[in-house]
Amino acid sequence: MSAVVITLHDVEPAVRLNAQLEREGITTHVVSPLDDIRGTIERAKPDAVVFTGELTDRFNEAVVSELLWRGVPSVGLTDVHDERQLERLRGAGFVELFVKPVDPPELAGAVKRLLERRRVQRETGLIGESEPLREVLIRIEQMAPVSSTVLIEGESGTGKELVARALHRLSARKTKPFIAVNVGALPETLLESELFGHEKGAFTGAAERRIGRFELAHTGTLFLDEIGEIPSSVQVKLLRVLEEREFVRVGGSVPIRVDVRVIAATNRPLRQHVEEGGFRSDLFYRLNVLSIALPPLRERPEDVPHIVRKFVADYSAEHDRPFRGISADAMKLLMEYPWPGNVRELRNLVESMVVLSHDREILPDDLPRQIRDGGSARWLPVHVGPAARTREAVREDGRELEFILRSLLELRLQVEELRRRLDTPGEPAIPDGFIGEVLPDGAAPRLPRAAQRIAPPAEIPANTVVFEAGMKMTDIERRVIEATLRETRGNRRRAAEILGIGERTLYRKIREYELPVS
Numbered sequence: 001m002s003a004v005v006i007t008l009h010d011v012e013p014a015v016r017l018n019a020q021l022e023r024e025g026i027t028t029h030v031v032s033p034l035d036d037i038r039g040t041i042e043r044a045k046p047d048a049v050v051f052t053g054e055l056t057d058r059f060n061e062a063v064v065s066e067l068l069w070r071g072v073p074s075v076g077l078t079d080v081h082d083e084r085q086l087e088r089l090r091g092a093g094f095v096e097l098f099v100k101p102v103d104p105p106e107l108a109g110a111v112k113r114l115l116e117r118r119r120v121q122r123e124t125g126l127i128g129e130s131e132p133l134r135e136v137l138i139r140i141e142q143m144a145p146v147s148s149t150v151l152i153e154g155e156s157g158t159g160k161e162l163v164a165r166a167l168h169r170l171s172a173r174k175t176k177p178f179i180a181v182n183v184g185a186l187p188e189t190l191l192e193s194e195l196f197g198h199e200k201g202a203f204t205g206a207a208e209r210r211i212g213r214f215e216l217a218h219t220g221t222l223f224l225d226e227i228g229e230i231p232s233s234v235q236v237k238l239l240r241v242l243e244e245r246e247f248v249r250v251g252g253s254v255p256i257r258v259d260v261r262v263i264a265a266t267n268r269p270l271r272q273h274v275e276e277g278g279f280r281s282d283l284f285y286r287l288n289v290l291s292i293a294l295p296p297l298r299e300r301p302e303d304v305p306h307i308v309r310k311f312v313a314d315y316s317a318e319h320d321r322p323f324r325g326i327s328a329d330a331m332k333l334l335m336e337y338p339w340p341g342n343v344r345e346l347r348n349l350v351e352s353m354v355v356l357s358h359d360r361e362i363l364p365d366d367l368p369r370q371i372r373d374g375g376s377a378r379w380l381p382v383h384v385g386p387a388a389r390t391r392e393a394v395r396e397d398g399r400e401l402e403f404i405l406r407s408l409l410e411l412r413l414q415v416e417e418l419r420r421r422l423d424t425p426g427e428p429a430i431p432d433g434f435i436g437e438v439l440p441d442g443a444a445p446r447l448p449r450a451a452q453r454i455a456p457p458a459e460i461p462a463n464t465v466v467f468e469a470g471m472k473m474t475d476i477e478r479r480v481i482e483a484t485l486r487e488t489r490g491n492r493r494r495a496a497e498i499l500g501i502g503e504r505t506l507y508r509k510i511r512e513y514e515l516p517v518s
Helices: 010-024 036-045 059-070 083-092 106-122 130-145 160-169 188-196 232-244 270-275 281-285 301-319 328-336 342-355 394-422 473-487 490-497 503-513
Strands: 003-007 028-031 048-051 073-080 094-099 151-154 178-182 221-225 261-266 292-295
Touching: 010 028, 010 106, 028 232, 036 059, 048 059, 048 106, 059 073, 059 083, 059 301, 073 106, 073 270, 073 342, 094 106, 094 130, 106 160, 106 270, 106 281, 130 292, 151 160, 160 178, 160 221, 160 261, 178 503, 188 232, 232 328, 270 281, 301 503, 473 490, 473 503, 490 503
Parallel strands: 003 028, 003 048, 048 073, 073 094, 151 261, 151 292, 178 221, 221 261
Antiparallel strands: none
């Protein structure tokens, strides 16, 4: 078991805790205040450190801070009962706090669970101490030993493949193959051959026999990423493999039996995809024997400092760059940002900070503007109409971004219209719904510096959507879809064309936002 260092500020509980941990099979190193604490930690390379007292001592606080940057959790025993003081200690870096007197078996059990969680974190690369992440780590530990199929759901960038690899490494199949395939990146004509293989001459260009991913993963684990994108023709064959544990190569006639654990992942709500008719319900239930839902980073902001420290250590070593750290104000901004790209986006930002920091502390002004602004913007009313809408065919997962860009174009057209009005005699300088600067002494009107107020909905034409400061993207999307459905009088096909999205996507959004359809 991993080593635990105990600083001996309170002799009796330290001795009892040490004995209890040894009985649990955990190797311990007991350190007194006169010992070289830093040296012992460096030699022992512990997975956790327990402080039995003097938690507010400056030297101990410095040690806890150093351990934080190295990703080693600290547990503290304290006499403090005041919640504000306990919160300050948590802010100093203590992952677990126990108020004395502490029952040694209870404390040893907590340390043991912490060590187990650390072991799973090492295998997954999932970093943090938040409750949502702890639940994920517990589920991974529970599911890894069995061979049941697992469905991993989560947004892009949350670490679905990391979880799949951890389930493999913590299982009895860890010495066997782990084969990963992104089914969403393969065309339908090649996907069946990739999964099941093909015989020589099975189709034009099949010059020799090819072994598929299922055969390559025999006795091991097969990870199917973006399973929600798999075409219906292949869904039937995948279901048969999962149920019968056998398949036939393309162009072949001999059934091939395989022993494979299948782990699937999706960044879309698969159950909803089933309800929309895009995914077979029987295949969904066969994949969803066990399930893990990965929380987005915005739902666990307290993990951001832990993730930042880990990536800083990794990239500082990789690029041989010293890093002075991140100011408290800059870290606060990182914790408040919604991270639409999740951990992947944060990792890329940290790498750029390490490379470009020039050996100085990162301040708020060093962060990208969208992070300093909290990911929000101030919007003006945007006209919704078919004229400026593009109907260019794009991938489904990029259409929401396209929709936002079109809205920004409409916003630009509105600004141009305001300028035109200012230059046209006889027209109101500012359209209804805008209140800007009023110049004294009959001076010529000019474009207002900012919209001081947006008119209430009753004053705005029916084909206009109001975007207001602080609105969530989901609220903006709901308003635009609602306005487009009004404009098309509930014609979903026409509305989907105007919005530049598929009918199924529009149907899903209508259900999600509970919009009335005539």
